[in-house]
Amino acid sequence: MTTHGLRRFPLVTAVVFGVTALSNVAQFLVPGMLAHLERAPAGLHGDWWRTGTSLFVQDGGVAGTVSNLLFLVLVGAVAEQAVSRSRWLLCYFTAGLVGEFAGYAWQPHGGGNSIAICGLAGAAAVALWRGDGRLPRFAPTIVLLWCAALLATAWFPLLVIGLVAAMAARVAAERGVAVGRWTAAGALVAGVALTAVRNIHGVALLAGLVVAVALVLPVRRRNPVTA
Numbered sequence: 001m002t003t004h005g006l007r008r009f010p011l012v013t014a015v016v017f018g019v020t021a022l023s024n025v026a027q028f029l030v031p032g033m034l035a036h037l038e039r040a041p042a043g044l045h046g047d048w049w050r051t052g053t054s055l056f057v058q059d060g061g062v063a064g065t066v067s068n069l070l071f072l073v074l075v076g077a078v079a080e081q082a083v084s085r086s087r088w089l090l091c092y093f094t095a096g097l098v099g100e101f102a103g104y105a106w107q108p109h110g111g112g113n114s115i116a117i118c119g120l121a122g123a124a125a126v127a128l129w130r131g132d133g134r135l136p137r138f139a140p141t142i143v144l145l146w147c148a149a150l151l152a153t154a155w156f157p158l159l160v161i162g163l164v165a166a167m168a169a170r171v172a173a174e175r176g177v178a179v180g181r182w183t184a185a186g187a188l189v190a191g192v193a194l195t196a197v198r199n200i201h202g203v204a205l206l207a208g209l210v211v212a213v214a215l216v217l218p219v220r221r222r223n224p225v226t227a
Contacts, residue, residue: 005137005138006081006136007081007134010077010081011080011085012085012088012089013073016089016092017076019056023056024056024058024065027057028062033057034111037056037057038050038054038059038109038111039054039100039103039104039108039110040108041104041109043100043104051100052100055093055100055113055115057111058112058113059111060112068117071114071117071149072113072117072120074142074145075142075146076088076117078124078135078136078138078143079091079120079121079123079127081135082123082124082127082132083127083212083215087123088120088123090211090215091122091208091215092116092117095116095118095205095207095211096113096204098203098207099115099118099207100115100200102200102203102204103200106198114201115200115204116204117146118191118204118205118207120208121147121208122187122191122205122208122209124139124142124143125183125188125208126212128180128181128183129180131180135180137173138170138173139180140166140169140179140183141167141170143183144183144187145163145166147162147205148161148165150194150202150205151190153194154197154199162190169182
């Protein structure tokens with residue numbers, strides 16, 4: 001284990017971060033790039049590429065871009081400790097695509113990888129529920145911070161509740177209190193609440209949880225002791 005609590009270098013996180021960051025820099029330098037690649041109704045009427053490319057551009061300006069890239073590193077690194085790299089990609093892009101299609105109905109215009117990060121948060125939450133020992137001690141705090149950021153997209157004051165929960169989880173973890181299942185439950189509640197108000201992050205977070213559970217079930221059937 002490293003001094004940062006990571007058992008292995010988050011390679012796929014670094015690669016996806018690099019590709020996304022380069023694309024984000026390009027969108028600020030190339031006029032019209034965001035408009036051509038973001039999610040838009042045209043994505044269902046000929047501009048098919050938008051459903052995928054919208055995960056590599058950001059519509060939140062510099063602040064939104066920095067925030068999404070930072071959480072990609074944090075949540076991605078945590079998730080990569082508990083799932084294989086191929087499953088990391090599956091969780092990331094499945095949640096991202098589910099969020100994109102929800103976006104066509106609820107938020108026709110936009111772009112960003114936050115909905116894809118929700119897939120990684122779902123994977124980390126399921127690993128926390130299972131008490132996966134490969135996760136770093138700060139994993140609950142990262143997942144709850146991400147949930148706080150998501151809740152703030154629906155109603156900003158909810159950010160305070162999320163931050164308090166994240167800090168409480170950190171203190172509890174430092175005292176040896178198991179908070180993994182509470183964190184996973186919090187992620188589920190956040191997903192349901194956001195979906196109820198037609199926020200695409202809620203659908204993406206629930207998709208991440210479902211995919212992660214589906215990936216775990218076959219393992220539990222084959223080897224219920226070590227899964």
